[in-house]
Amino acid sequence: MNALRRNVLKGAAGAGTVAVAVAAGLLKPTQALAGAPRSAFEAKNVGDAMKGMGVSAPADSKDITIKAPDIAENGAVVPVEITSGIAGTTAIALIAEKNATPLVADFDLSGGTQGFVSTRIKMGQTALIRAVVTAGGKSYTAAKEVKVTIGGCGG
């Protein structure tokens, strides 16, 4: 809980007043989950999600390819494929910027796993899909807009 509070405070200081209001919602008691930083998955905006992952100001990279439809008719199932051409890619995170909790998934790659993941995600509304790639201790990012005609969240 203390760690989460600190994240919230940092997030509030760094962003505008809208973010402060959103971040206030984060102070609710959250379920303790095992594994990767779950607080990042519960963040309600992109900035807090990135902070939760320990990523700050990732550099834009043209070596990251996001393959996703330009228009998704069904937001409940949006196929997304991320390919990172950056040497030494060790992690890929997938963010749908306007989802209620933007961080959708993260993937730690080890052994001979290449900088590639393919999955299907839900999108609440038209938004940017953002990939955050970690390689050699640095962060890189790329984004692609997907238009959603029927949302996949809520109902």
Next chain:
Amino acid sequence: MAEPMRIRATMAGDVADVKVLMNHPMETGQRKDAKTGQLVPAHFISEVTASINGATVLKSGMSGGISKNPYLGFKVKGAKAGDKVVVNWVDNKGDKNTAEATIG
């Protein structure tokens, strides 16, 4: 809750192409039941790990933002035909499932 999970692993050159299809409702906790108007409790896979011949190749954290019956594809260089792929998942309620396949 041992619903089947399907894995298909094939070699393409020196790269193993692994595709996993899991069975899970992936409820975000934000959806309302159409009949009762109550929120459907969150129930989603939160962690997935994959290994080849015992060595971890992929670890994933997921949220309810992954579609129902999650699909996951990844590529592993240096694997060989005949290697054993094992995939495990754990959901936010503590349910677990595991499946294995041989790279063909």
